Amino acid sequence: MKKSIAIQCIVLVAGGFLIAKEAGIVYHDQPFIQDYSEKVPLARELDGARMMKVRADRNGRILVLSDKGLLQVHEGWLKPDRLHRPLADMQIRDFDVHQGQFVYLTDEAALSNAWAGRFLVRHKRPDAAQLAMGAEFDFLVAAGERVTLVHGQNTTLELPIGDSINQLTFDPSRRHFLMLAGSTLWRVTSDGDKAAVFRHEKMNCLGLMDDALLIGTSDGCLRLDPVSFEQRSGIETKLPCTEIRSITPIGDKTWFGTPRGAFAVNADGAIDYYASKRWLVDDGVVDIAAGPGGSVLVLSQTGLSIIHFEPMTLAQKAEHFDRLTRQRHIRYGFNSAFVMSEPGEKSTGTLIDEDNDGLWTSMYLAGELFRYAATRSDEALRNCYESFEAMERLTEITPMAGFPARSFDRAGYQVADKSRWQPASDAHWVWKATTSSDEIVGHFFAYAIFAEIVPDRAWRDRAVTLIDAIMDHIVRNDWYLVDYDGKPTLWGRWHPEYVNQFPRQVGDRRLNSVEIIAFLQTAWHFTGKDLYREKAFELFEKHGYLDNIMIPIWEIGHVPGVDLATEWNHSDDELAFLSYWNLYRYAFNEELRERYRQAIEGHWQIERPERNPLWNFIYADTGAEQFDLVESIWTLKQFPLDLIGWDIRNSSRSDLAFLEPNFRQQSTAEVLPPDERPMSKHNGNAFRLDGGAGGRYEFSGDVYLLPYWMGRYLGIIRP
Template sequence: MRKVNQYYIWVISLLVLSCGSPKNEKEVVSAMPVYKDVPYIQNYSIKYNAQDMELSEVHMDRNGVIQVLSSKGVLRTHDGQFLYPGILMKDKTYRPITDKNISGFTLYQNQFVYLDDKAVLSNAWAGSLYLSHDLPEAKILAAGDDFDFLISDGKALQFLSKDKAPWKEEIDDQVLEIKYNSAKKTFWILGTQSISSFDATTNTLKTTQQEQNLTSFALIDDKLIVGTSDGYFEIDSRTSKKIGETQKKLPANEITSIAAIDGQLWFGSSEGAFKMRDDGKFDYYYGKRWLPGNVVKHISQGTNGSVLVLTDAGLGQIVFEEMTLFDKAQYYESQVRNRHIRLGFNANLVDLDHGNIDSGRLSDSDNDGLWTTMYLAAEVFRYSVTKSAVALQNCREAMDAMERLFSINPVPGFPSRSFERSGYIEKLHDPDRWQHSNDPEWDWKSTTSSDEAIGHIFAYGVMAELMDNDLKDRAITLIDTLMSHVVRNDLYMVDFDGKPTTWGKWNPEYVNARPKMVGDRKINSSNIIGMLQTAYHFTGKEKYKEKAFDLMDNHGYLENLMWPMKDVAPAPDDADDWSKMLSESWNHSDDEMYFVGYWGLYRYAFNDTLKTKFKESILDHWEIERPEKEGAWNIMTALTGTSEFDLGEAVWYLKEHPLDMVSWDIKNSHRKDLEFIAPNFREQTTKEVLPPDERRVQRHNGNMFQLDKIGNDGGEEFSAGDIWLLPYWMGRYLGVISEPQPLK
């Protein structure tokens, strides 16, 4: 979601980019946009859970103390930090207050002021504030000026003051809230079907009846923002007349709380909280990424710049912190190293107990090779830019794992999907894919697919090009090892059983069996040409070049890979069943394979003529992907030297990505503020893609337009290694994201 006080500073400069030429060839100089990495505002949530009690109101005082009013008295926060929820517990700090029947409280001069069955009182000002009242059931309290207060028991109003005459009157409605307008010296009273104003200087009460079911309100400028059970409307506070129509195009329409914070409107609802942006759209805070529960009870401003969102299950403190993209990268680097390295692989943490990141286990994956190669490439880019010894060591450890994928199985040149200590197969995913190695202590995972293969070649190509140490030779060896296996086996990846794996097939007999509009024909052609070019570029072996040109000249692979993306579509009725299955909808895993493969396709092109064609193909693909605002694909497109690759959207992706990468449940399909579009082949659900922090945590192979993710709530934490660090460090290497800059 678009945060407050974001800083987008754009400069256009002439950069020398290594955009795909051999090292001794002149580099292309292009006018490229560059994002200047100055501090922006990143938000995250600190949560405090509560059970078996009703929660009603929350405030933070000038000392940073947070108190919550509940059915069990006044609570305070205990412990609690990002990713480590605290709890709300009974506040025993001051025993005399604990013993009172506190029924309401508010802030005055940023100090806590309490309401009980006898008085308005406070511990501030040396305890001198004590104003008796005669509404024993009073529960609503608002502070005015000069220690003036208006209270209510839901039926009557009573004005209390240190130096003004008291006032009391019944009201013909159920009072819900009272707010004070200091500029007008007026208290506003919200009832279920009325809005009243009380002038304390004249003891005048004016009431305007409303026809809607009112729920909450806030004051901003000269307007009252009034929530209902179905949207909100505005009232001119000077005339008490309604402005326009009731607004119903909201993330959730059943409004439960409204607050004006730093000139921005915050809404609580029965389905999360949302903030109105300057452009009239909303930032949506739903689910346990942000809130302990989704039924919002109260919203208030923290004195430290945070926003307090009280829910039926506890408190969500939304924190806004200034950082640069580099700062965010440093956090994610720690996240990966602390919790996501399994035997050198970039892995997910699973089986979490309701998001407890210390309760999970590292899991194997079908795509251990792919996710690790993407993280490995990120660390190579990082090392190239920073010469960080830590990044270099990360590369070495990941490379150890990647090399062992080849050596742990008996098939020459075949990369395993993964490996694990023996005896745990029955506890792992896909037990039928696991095989015993020659070492009785270890098992390896078979059936490796094409997405692993292209990931391998991408990372090794980056390493072979950018490293100036032993890792360069190790990378070239693995490129040659894998591609020799593929070429030797007639462009198939052949498993332990002597048969091609399901997806490791680049042979013309398989590829060209697919109708032209089926995406697999294009993707397999694009990938294998990029893989063969990479192998030739770094080994110099003619067999790779000869095979690539044979595919392009004699089997139509150049035509295949140049097929326009707009023409990728479902197979016709007379096609084979396999082709129909492959083309039921847009394949976002293919998008990932395309863009990862574009590094070798464009950068190591055999000649300038091909490079021009490959650039055309990449830009054609990028154009159709633009609605997704995918950070990695936009940054990868920059390698072609084009000056237009949606850098702003790539930076948006990087900024908007949540720091919390736990797989919390997400729901957006109910939202009335979104513009939905008709069902389509690409499975795009809305006109505009949602920000990453409003949708599920997902890798680059997911559909960015998926609106809901229900199930496994808080059961997994994703690694930032491939999701975020790859586009960031690639952007740094390509020079389109600057090093961190101070604000001037």
């Protein structure tokens, strides 16, 4: 959602981690308002019912009016409401809330169960369809092309309108009724005077604010003076959807219902967009109302969505993602994919392998290592050991020394890419071949942090042994990952002939140089073997790898005829920044460290529009004084609690400033909040407007946990 990104940044006087000292600012974790959705679909026995209206009373009861009667929320479903038996026998045409209590309109009367049941007024309009309560207990009833104003038991006044009536409402500040009928807005006073006060084609609904009257049309929103009814400005069209079906002011926001979801306009004009199954049962919004406990009720064609707003800290949000990950994403210690056969139905989900099990697990493991360092949590340490052993076995299970598999599994459970699976020495297990540079980046990133943080020397030594074994494999095999067939894998290549074949504008030349030097420095730092340092300087002096690292990132661009240079590769951003962590920390000398800092800063500058906290915090590790802390916290706050890959569409929105197609695939002037865009890992394009996994894939919490706990580890975020 587009909320203000202003946060509390406090200057440190003393203490704290190195980065907090150097940067001079930290974020002190304070509660913010976190939104999330509770989706209540229509019970199966009511399929096909037409939804009409939703309201909540002062007791927190939620009722929905449908063409099959009143419905209530019960055990996660919308089901028939039978709480008051007499109501179940009545033909309820409309209902509303008056003085916090439900008031019902039937074919015979307006009545309520509140006020000791004394309010029951017969309106003499058997075709009554709509109700609007007045200041006291007077009310307006719409039926066909006529309205009836009712005062007390016997005082009624019929007013012909001449058009079908869309909406009735009462303006308590000016003590008159308003009515939309066809292309005319009518005002009806308490003594029965009616007047046409505004005309416009395609009017659908109206909403009352303190200082304005809003008219929703099929082409946008009109703003009228609430007294003179003069139009204040042109029609507002810079909205997520211009076909407005309902307008409801709630608190300091104004909510709009459309056929493409709901959106709220804040007091500062910023828009929060709620669409897709991340937020709504379906996008065809019928009605919106204030709900219990500050929630917002969004009624759609097939059910009800309750948008909750609750205070939460970043730490509490991390606890949520930790539970999600531990409950549904741990497989043999891997941070694994969770796939559902039915969209959003977690009971149909299963854990599967992916090509990058090692990389995704390394990112989860690193987050848990940072968590342990910041909190000394025994649970976090157990998680670290469990995931480390899974990664360790990736190297142990293959017959080639120092060659990690992509994944492993029990034999007989592979459903895709069976040709890539190889038998292990234990016939009960198989391992996946064709390991890529992505995996190696993850191994070096996680093992280095593991070797620095875990308290037990024996465990640290195991990580160093793996660093040494993988590095030795690459050096022995002339800068290649050599697979079971004796051939280099497609993407495990750092040999100068491969790297330097690319023009400077192709990102792989720079990236692969960054990776291999980061690997060699890490191996030298932890093993002390001079061979690794010597090999690194050989790559510097004979093959120009330092020059490759220093290629300005803004030179990367399209190169005709080169497949790897058709568009910006966002996976390469992930591999580069994870490698920067090791490249900078384990530099052979201070002169190199400063060169690396310049290279990292250049890459960070071009990534700043994405507001990615992981990139920002890795850059902060270089001692940067400016690393976009405010933008990082904004992203963490806006991260959705629901990590299911729902299909999302933003390209049709009218409120976005679109850019011309470009190499970096930046579609809009500003990045959308994470809770409005398609779900992705850090290797995805943050400016992708449309996409999803059909609701059948749930992402793991490491996408949030790694940057959050890195921020805690570096002292950038403080509890």
